[in-house]
Amino acid sequence: MSKIGVFICHCGENISSTVDVVRVAEETGKLEGVEFSTDYKYMCSDPGQTIIKQTIKEKGLTGVVVAACSPRMHEPTFRKACQEAGLNPYMCEMSNLREHCSWVHDKSEATTQKAIDLVRTLVEKVKLNKPLYPIKVPVTKTALVLGGGIAGIQASLDIANAGHKVILVEKDPSIGGHMSQLSETFPTLDCSQCILTPRMVEVAQHPNITLWTYAELEKLEGFIGNFKATIRKKAKSIDENICNGCGHCTTKCPTKKIPSEFNTGLGTRTAIYVPFPQAVPNKPVIDKDNCTYYQKGKCKICEKLCPTGAIRFDQQDELVELEVGAVVIATGFNVMQPSGFPEYGYGKYKDVITGLQFERLASASGPTLGEIRRPSDGKIPEKIVFVACAGSRDPAKGIPYCSKICCMYTAKHAMLYQHKVHGGKSYIFYMDIRAAGKNYEEFVRRAIVDDEVNYIRGRVSKVYEENGKLIVKGVDTLLNAKPVEIEADMVVLASAAVANPGAEELAQKMHVSYDSYNFFSEAHPKLKPVETNTAGIFLAGACQAPKDIPETVSQASGAASKVIILFSQNELSREPVVAVVNRSAPPVYSTCVGCFMCASACPYQAIGEELITDRKGNVIKRVAKVNPGLCQGCGTCVAFCRSKSIDIDGYSNEQMYSEVMALLNND
Amino acid sequence: MTEFEPKIVAFVCNWCTYAGADLTGTSRIKYAQNVKIIRFPCTGRIDFMLLLKAFGEGADGIIVSGCHPNDCHYTSGNFHARRRWIMFRGLLDLLGIDIRRIQYSWVSAAEGAKWADIVNSTVKTIRELGPYTDYAKVAGYLEKEVKE
Incomplete structure (x- = not known):
């Protein structure tokens, strides 16, 4: 006979403000097999857990239902509490009254009734739970x-x-x-x-x-x-053990006009290349798509020049x-290519670049050795415009989220520009300045006050070229939405940070x-x-x-x-939620008929065969057997089994049917 | 006369839709009280006899929901479930069971709002269809056939 304890949590007011928790405790206390039911403000707190532990000991509970938040949140907490009170942790289940009830419904009789139904469902499940013990598996360190x-x-x-x-x-x-x-x-x-x-x-x-x-x-x-x-x-097409990284090959490679990925297309590289001088490992690879030998079958200059003979064209x-x-x-992550924003003119005008490209221009190891120069003609820009949120926080054309780093790096870019180009003028079009971080706000203030960067709160509507200048049209929303027009030499877009392709x-x-x-x-x-x-x-x-x-x-x-x-x-202890093939006394041994549908459905190859033999070793029956070390507990095999011989601990057929029945029988 | 309140059971997987429904909660998106969730490890675990059991016990509608294709926590459970649903749907239709009462969908752990939409639209559909009293008739007929 089951002795179930039901513990209803108020979750502060998160549950109790819309669900009548006292009534839920009262009603579920009347269910058959329920020994005890109560409600408490914070079940997950220390006193809350103590109530559970004491009740388990005092009333000799055989099962526990905690009706609180999502089991994805606190199932381990309450299972541990049960274990500490001497109850097998798998005799504890959680009913999700917060995420699936109180937070998604308004206060009403129906909400409380739903809560009662949800708890009753889990009470019926717990009655059929059985003690489970963790599976031990080795750890590869x-x-x-x-x-x-x-x-x-x-x-x-x-x-x-x-x-x-x-x-x-x-x-x-x-x-x-x-x-x-x-x-x-x-x-x-x-x-x-x-x-x-x-x-x-x-x-x-x-x-x-x-x-x-x-x-x-x-x-x-x-x-x-x-x-x-x-x-x-x-295949790198070089033998790394022989190559000493001398770099002869990269200087002599005839294919020199490949846009360098490291320099975001602002510089070039060769077909056999090291991405940047400080690379680790500092040994080249051959880019097969651009190598003359791989494409046309002739060249091999690198092979002829290599002093150690490290080139391997046949490497696979x-x-x-x-x-x-x-x-x-x-x-x-990756940086969004702002080509989806034709108003900024990226891709159309050479001097409209992304933030990452600006990093390369400002870097001492970059294509201009750290001088800020226009990609089009190499001139030093006298006026530069930065556009923040180029793609970020733009659900219509870009991405709805904030890319988080752009406010800070744009302030940094403007600062670097002011430090490198004396007398230059920099403007930043922004929506908000999000500088939450240690010393971040101070950094932005420094850009505004010390380096005299002009922050303009507003968006850019258009960038176009006129007489060798980039005309940036925008609006200053802090000055009664006054239109602004800047004749810039260069435009830098703080393009959004997106996931890798x-x-x-x-x-x-x-x-x-x-x-x-x-x-x-x-x-x-x-x-x-x-x-x-x-x-x-x-x-x-x-x-x-x-x-x-x-x-x-x-x-x-x-x-x-x-x-x-x-x-x-x-x-390592693993969750013992795994599939099991039933066994029974002779002459049946197991209801499994050995069709192995389960084995064909298993995504983990966890199902093998077992031969049931008599004492003399004669094979009586060939049945399926689950390797608990490999089984992940998805239960696909259970739904497949035609003779209902395979079942899954924790989500057994009996448990699931009783849940369905309990959920619907609320009359 | 009070409005018909359908009883709807949702069979969902633990990893995507259950988590998605959790997100609906954390986002405080409201939906109808009619749908109650039963948690499964995977949609692959959902034996479709359970759906019949639910109808037999008086459910007016059912939602089955799991991970999007390719997102299954167990690699392929949702594909098995999908294939099973395709077979089962035809079979149920043949038996005279109203398959409009079963909503099969994919809700990821990030789609809290979608879960609320699915619940509300299913409740609306089932409300329009009315109580599922026909099932008792069909099931009764089947029982008679078996006995004969």
């Missing part, structure tokens, strides 16, 4: 870090310094990411390369880090602690299988959730900001949402510490 920007670098170094092996995979020929392209960083104006490149070298030299550049994730299988990753190491992509225990995704595909490969903008979703917006919904896969940096460098580094260290926590144990 190697981490895979995807992306070699500052996020991936920080995460790799932290994990490696804790004594664990790291495999860092970067899709480009060098690590460094967007941070290596930046000139100086806000709010301190220290040079990006100066703080980043030592870290890059540290990664390359760390005994615990294996660095694979020009490589991408091909496939990811398995589960927390036991992933199997397949990495495609793209290599697929490597790895066993890893955790994955950190740090694949970063391959983000969606990568998320699907790894089975992690992503939002409507293709940024990867964290497991909880506040309490689990570095975890994903898939256990063992963590997030770092701007692949989750636009972020500045300090935030990225913090999150990367956060992700790394999660990995280190995971690796601190030799064995």
Whole structure:
């Protein structure tokens, strides 16, 4: 006979303001098998949990239903409380009265009735719950870090310094990411390369880090602690072990006019190239799409010149299988090409550039060696206009969200311009200045007060060329919406930060959730900001949402510490929500007929066969058997089974049918 | 006379639609009280006999919702569910069951507003269709057939 305890939470007033919690407790207390029911202001608080624990002990409860927030939020909390009181944690279920009832309905009789129905449903389920015990699985103490920007670098170094092996995979020929392209960083104006490149070298030299550049994730299988990753190491067409990075090949390569990705198209590179002089590893790769030999079958100048004979034209992509225990995704972001905004003239006028291009112009390692010069004629611009929110906060044509970094980098750009071009005039068209961060507001004030940057609150309606000048037409909304016209020499668009083009595909490969903008979703917006919904896969940096460098580094260290926590144990406890094939006494043994439909449906190859034999070893029956180490508990096999012989713990047929029946029988 | 309040059961997966419905809550988007959610690990777990059971127990409408194609937490459970739904729909139609009463949809964890829309539009549809008393007739007929 069940003795169920029902605990209704007020959640402060979040639930009790629309649901009559006292009545819910009263009504559900009358249900058959319910021994005790009560309500309390904060069930998740220490006194709340104490009520649950004491009641379990005093009344000898066999099951617990906590009616509070979403189980995705506090199921582990309450299950742990039950465990501490000596009740198997899987005898505790949560009824979601907050997210699915009180927050989505107005106060009414129907809302309270719905709450009663929801609790009753879970009471009926709990009656059929059975104690489950965690499944132990080994942990492979190697981490895979995807992306070699500052996020991936920080995460790799932290994990490696804790004594664990790291495999860092970067899709480009060098690590460094967007941070290596930046000139100086806000709010301190220290040079990006100066703080980043030592870290890059540290990664390359760390005994615990294996660095694979020009490589991408091909496939990811398995589960927390036991992933199997397949990495495609793209053919670099050089033998890295022989190449000494002398650079003869890159200077003599005849194909020289390829727009450099690192310089955002403002400079050129050769077909065999190192992306930038400080690259790590500082060894070239051949860009097959632009190499004369690969395209036309003739050339091989690099091969002839190479003093060590390191060029390998016949090199093929290599697929490597790895066993890893955790994955950190740090694949970063991309900058939206503002070609969808014809009014700004990007792509039409050479002197309309993006913020990232301006970074390259202002960078000492850039195409102009740090001098601000117009891409069209190389002249130093006397008047420059910055357009903030070029794409951001624009649900109609761009993206609805705020890209977060643009206010700060635009202030920085204007400052750098004022420092480099004395007597120059800079204007910033903005919607709002969002400078929330340590020393950020002060930085913006410095731009306005000390460097005399002209901030104009308003939007730009049109940019067009006239007599070699770019005419910027806009409006100043703070001066009675007065139209403004500026004859500028250069226009810089703070184009929006967007997800990488391959983000969606990568998320699907790894089975992690992503939002409507293709940024990867964290497991909880506040309490689990570095975890994903898939256990063992963590997030770092701007692949989750636009972020500045300090935030990225913090999150990367956060992700790394999660990995280190995971690796601190030799064995891992897994949720025992797995499928089981029934067994019974002879002469039936199992109702399974051995059709193996379940095995064909299983996405994890977790179902194999078992031979039931008699004492002499004669095979009596061939039935399906679930490997609990591989089973992830989706239950697809259960719905497939024709003889209802396979069932899933925690979501059994009995439980689900009784839920349906309880939900509907409220008369 | 009071307006007909349909009873609707939602069968949803834990990872996308359940989380999406949580987001509806956190975003404080209001919807009708008629829909009550039952949580499954995956839409692949949803045995469609459960839907018949729900009708048998007096449900006027049903929502089945999970992850968008390719977003399944378990790789392919939602594809199995989709295929099952295509087969099942034809079968139910043949049996004379009103398939307009089953709303099959995809709601991701980021689509709180979409969940509210689906709930409200389903409630509207079912309200227009009226109470599902026909099911009892169909089910009764089937039982008779089986006995004979």
